[in-house]
Amino acid sequence: MDNRKTVVLAGASGFIGGYFRTRFGQDGWQVRTIGRTGAGTGADTACWGDDAGITRAIDGADLLVNLAGRSVNCRYNERNKAQILGSRVSTTAELGRAVGRCSAPPATWLNASTGTIYRHAEDAPQSEQDGELGEGFSVSVARDWESALAASETPLTRKVPLRISIVLGPGAGVMRPLANLARLGLGGPMGSGRQKFSWVHVEDLYRSALFVHQRTDITGPVNVASPDVVDNRELMRLVRRAHGAPLGLTTPAWLLELGAVLIRTETELVLKSRWVEPRKLLAAGFIFRHPELGSALKDITGRQA
Numbered sequence: 001m002d003n004r005k006t007v008v009l010a011g012a013s014g015f016i017g018g019y020f021r022t023r024f025g026q027d028g029w030q031v032r033t034i035g036r037t038g039a040g041t042g043a044d045t046a047c048w049g050d051d052a053g054i055t056r057a058i059d060g061a062d063l064l065v066n067l068a069g070r071s072v073n074c075r076y077n078e079r080n081k082a083q084i085l086g087s088r089v090s091t092t093a094e095l096g097r098a099v100g101r102c103s104a105p106p107a108t109w110l111n112a113s114t115g116t117i118y119r120h121a122e123d124a125p126q127s128e129q130d131g132e133l134g135e136g137f138s139v140s141v142a143r144d145w146e147s148a149l150a151a152s153e154t155p156l157t158r159k160v161p162l163r164i165s166i167v168l169g170p171g172a173g174v175m176r177p178l179a180n181l182a183r184l185g186l187g188g189p190m191g192s193g194r195q196k197f198s199w200v201h202v203e204d205l206y207r208s209a210l211f212v213h214q215r216t217d218i219t220g221p222v223n224v225a226s227p228d229v230v231d232n233r234e235l236m237r238l239v240r241r242a243h244g245a246p247l248g249l250t251t252p253a254w255l256l257e258l259g260a261v262l263i264r265t266e267t268e269l270v271l272k273s274r275w276v277e278p279r280k281l282l283a284a285g286f287i288f289r290h291p292e293l294g295s296a297l298k299d300i301t302g303r304q305a
Contacts, residue, residue: 004028004029004030005028005029005030005062005063006029006030006031006032006060006061006062006063007024007029007030007031007032007061007062007063007064007065008032008033008034008057008058008061008063008064008065008106009021009024009031009032009033009034009065009067010033010034010035010064010065010066010067010068010091010095011034011035011066011067011068011069011091011112012031012033012034012035012067013035013036014067014071015167015169015171015172015173015202016067016167016202016205017033017067019169019202019203019206020065020067020206020209021033023203023206027210030044031044032044032045032046032057032058032061033045033046033057034046034047034048034054034057034068034095035047035048035068036048044057045057048068048091048094049094051094051097051098051101054094054095054098055098055101055102058095058098058099058102058105058106059101059102059103059104059105060102060104061106062106062107062108062213063106063107063108063109063110063213064095064099064106064108064109064110064157065109065110065209066091066092066095066109066110066111066112067112068087068088068091068092068112069084069087069088069091069112069145070083070084070087070088072084072138072266073173073174073265073269074264074265074266075260075261075264075265075266076137076266081137084141085141085144088112088141088144088145088148089144089145089148092111092145092148092149092152093148093151093152095109095111095152096148096149096151096152096153096154097152099152099154099157100152100153100154105154105156105157106157107156107157107158107213107216108157108158108160108212108213108216109149109154109157109158109159109160110160110162110209110212110213111145111146111149111159111160111161111162112145112161112162112164113142113145113146113149113161113162113163113164113221114138114141114142114145114163114164115163115164115165115166115198115223115224115225115274115276116134116138116139116142116268116272116274117133117134117138117139117142117143117146117163118131118132118133118134118163118274118275118276119132119133119134119135120134120195120272120273121196121273121274121275122194122195122196122273122275124275125229125275125276125277126223126275126276126277127223127277127279127280128163128220128221128222128223128279128280129279131223131276131277138268142163145161146161146221149161158216158219160212160218160219160220160221160222161220161221161222162208162209162212162221162222162224163221163222163223163224163276164200164205164224164225165198165199165200165223165224165225165226165274165276166197166198166199166200166269166274167199167200167201167202167205168199168200168201168202168296168297168300169201169202169203169300170300172202172300174269175239175300177265178235178236178239178270179239179242179243181248181251182236182239182240182243182245182248183243183245185245185247185248185249186248186249186251187236187239187240187243187245187248187249188236188247188248188249188250188251189232189233189236189250189251190232190236190250190251190253190256190270190271191232191251191252191253191256191270191271192232192253193231193232193233193236193250194231194232194233194273195231195232195270195271195272195273195274196229196230196231196232196273196274196275197229197230197231197232197235197274197293198225198226198229198274198275198276199225199226199293199296200224200225200226201226201288201289201290201296201299201300203289203290204224204226204288204289204290205224207286207289208222208224208281208286211281211284211286212281215284217284218280218284220280222278222280222281223276223277223278223279223280223281224278224281225276225277225278226278226288226290226291226292226293226296227277227278227282227288227291228291228292228293229275229276229277230293232270234293235293236248238293238294238297239297241294241297242297242298242300242301243301253267253271256270256271
């Protein structure tokens, strides 16, 4: 008889999902996955749109973790915005219906959300208790994402939205453009350079997910971000050091906007000031393994930052 705990990972094909799948396996969990049609076969996989299969995958599991969502590294045209929103809201609603059909639903459902839900903040950190929600497309996606989770009727399952900051780790694509700029000598401050950069190492994201699952007293949204928030000027200094680039030119906002059009992305990643405070995690006693950005970049790149 298999007495291992069981986790269901929805959206396990991306960088974070792949890392979680490996780490849960290393920690002795049985892992089931839910993904796109054709993403996998076998008893431990299910595909979106297969209501019965998703219910079977979730029924009897200890933990459900939903990481599904189309990449936001694109231009925000109407087609892409619809896909970004739908890939988050529709999958969350689909999981909610499946959990509601389970005879033995999971005790905890951790659903990805984003620290981008908070306003542009250069003046004060944004905690779960007193943070101010922002405006714009990304914020509206986050609101609808969390609303879909809240609307799911799962009385036996604790639902926690994880407001995740920018995730760093080996293989993460989010830092690649910054690293490329540094190598080209353009790794200086971006825009004013005062905007805050909230981040978390992927290992601490995994550990925080386990921590929240185990701490049944934690309810409501949870900010997942390192306590070491830096501004863009310091971020780019550390990126340059991590990639052996001693000098970097300042990039004005207008040039960033032009470059974003050329490489088909948005400047929000570097120009929005994200100051996400992990107040609930720290109050509950969570200890970050990678609390400082310099050491985290060293762990990721193998070089001193």
